[in-house]
Amino acid sequence: MSLVLNEEEIMLRDSAAGFLAETANVDAFRKHRDNPPPAGFDQALWGSIAEMGWCGIAIDEAHGGLGYGFTGLGLIIEQMGKNLTVSPFNSTVLMAGTAIAQFGTEAQKQEWLPKIAAGEVVMALAIQEGSHFDLDSLSTSVSAQGDSFAVKAEKRQVLDAIGADAYVVVGKDVSGYQAFIVTADQVSVQDQSMVDARSSGTVVIDISLSADAQMDPQSLNSGGLERALDIMNIGLAAELLGVSVEAFERTVGYLRERKQFGKVIGSFQGLQHRAADLFAELELCKAIVLKGLRAVDAGDDLGGLASAVKAKLAQISQRATNEGVQMHGGIGMTDEYDIGFFIKRARVLEHTLGDFHYHLDRYALQGGY
Amino acid sequence: MSDLNTFRTETRSWLEANCPESMRVPIRSFEDIYNGGRNPEMSHPDQKIWCDRMAERGWTVPEWPKAYGGGGLSKAEAKVLREEMARIGARSPLDSFGISMLGPALLKFGNEDQKLEHLPPIVRGEIRWCQGYSEPNAGSDLASLATRAEDKGDHYIVNGQKIWTSYADKADWIFCLVRTDNTGSKHEGISFVLFDMATPGVTTRPIKLISGSSPFCETFFDDVPVLKKNLVGEEGKGWTIAKYLLTHEREMISSFGAASGKKTLGQRAADNMGTDASGRLRAGTLRSVIAQYQLDTLAFAATMEKVTAEAKAGQGLGPASSIFKYYGTELNKRRNELLLSVEGESALGWDGEEYNEGEIARAWLRSKGNSIEGGTSEVQLNIVAKRVLGLPDA
Incomplete structure (x- = not known):
């Protein structure tokens, strides 16, 4: 594919740039930093983002998205970077959405992707253990017990941990990676204020999960x-x-x-x-x-x-x-x-x-x- | 689309029938590159045969108009030709400054007589050209050049000296910047003229470089007569053509950075120096420097790809060519420096078969000139700062 933006992509980029520069700009970030909203993000802004269809841009049409692809998503995210826009967009759409699309079961895709696409849910990815992200050193935190799984882990640097409704949790058992979708009531979250003044935290999981929470271990x-x-x-x-x-x-x-x-x-x-x-x-x-x-x-x-x-x-x-x-x-x-x-x-x-x-x-x- | 397929089939069988086997062998040395000219240098007699066959179809310059001896191919057809040549490993039949530099300038700025006189011999590889730009006191500050051309009615008399003239000792004609007027600003009063290097009053002297080779010359003009029909464009407006050609030259030099063998530097290091059980190069600090070099090479290639795609989509080239020259040549210097680290002692050899006649050391030394010729890296950064970033003069 050619490394040049087509007209549609340029239009998308320009409209994102225009909207964010007006409503979610650096001044808005400063206000957020000085008076953080309890949910960790501005819900009115999140609503507008959802209304514009941005949350479903990279999700396929079969699961309630627009199927437009990641180039479009990247162009929007880049504009958010320029404007220091605060929203749970990365954690929900880029991270949890991609995780579910790549290794969720079909039932999980049916349940969660349409909600992500519509902006009806805020999700976060919980994967890092310790001070550094390192896939090779995830500890064995999952063990199968009949039809259910015991999961015990402390996940750090979970972006948008505070306001999330659900989490994609990735860990390991003796055979390999294991991942689950858990809801906010199943974990405890400690707010970890970080240098960029965004919502972030440590997620502690110590629970027995039923098999339908398990994501597709094969993919x-x-x-x-x-x-x-x-x-x-x-x-x-x-x-x-x-x-x-x-x-x-x-x-x-x-x-x-x-x-x-x-x-x-x-x-x-x-x-x-x-x-x-x-x-x-x-x-x-x-x-x-x-x-x-x-x-x-x-x-x-x-x-x-x-x-x-x-x-x-x-x-x-x-x-x-x-x-x-x-x-x-x-x-x-x-x-x-x-x-x-x-x-x-x-x-x-x-x-x-x-x-x-x-x-x-x-x-x-x-x-x- | 089917026309293009027909063209591909025909091209394939023509190449099969006409490209000598010896011209399907990869280029091993500078002598394997055919530059043409009145007294062509060859490592193999097939070089001229291959060039003549391709030139007859205008395929030494596939996209130039047929009226001037070119192939008259569309962009798509030229791409097919390149692909088919690559398929059998066919060498480029002819490489010359006539093709890469003077030709494009004449097509853009020359009059009809000049195009008809000079382009067909370039296509056929009969005349080898050199470029007379830099002078002893006009290097980075090229526009302060002083070689004078005095008006004598139907001709000029040229006096002065050029330096860093690539292959002047092997060239038949020169395209040259001369001063026809020094009353205005330094950019005004420069003219672009063409003349035969065999004209009485022209002498050349090769300059030996730190790499041991002599690709450049000093060139002296002593009362050299140049007919006015050989003035390209208007008198005093040569700087426009010079700038156009410099942009071309910078794109050419920047492509040095993209040159590489089949194995990456990292893989070469792994072969030479060994890896640990995890597959990581043992020399840990070198590994990280190599990885950064490879990373920048990848990103630079993506940049070339992006700029090419934008130009094709009609979005123009703009000042990006200055970034190319700067970045590509600096990257090539990094590569050559790292090659010394990867190869160690064997890279320092100067003569003898064991050291491949000092190939690595000579290429390393030669690469130092990449960020000097065609406008130094510092001049490139000045251009970006002023023209792109809009920063003011000191």
């Missing part, structure tokens, strides 16, 4: 979990792209205005070359994110590509946001100025489902070295 263990995580990471990279590009544009804007030594600081070659080099890197980021999204839609093997996309965006988002603070100088360090919001959001996104080092390592392994 889970035959590449379904990896593919789902690959798709999620490409989606997270799309948000990192939006965060990085916006931080960069704000920074270049500042370079054009700020005067020192009687000159606009953007006229200094030391800053010009750093900005130009970062521009080049961001062009690479735009291309590789689009390549990742197209590969998802084409059903291609995502192998090392998803880790490449996440690693590249992790690396350049660090640079774009660090340079953002540095080039703004003193005001970049103040809470009053918005540039600091971007560096905070970028790091949480990076560390969700594997950071730069995790994905660089995985990319190298997939490349045979």
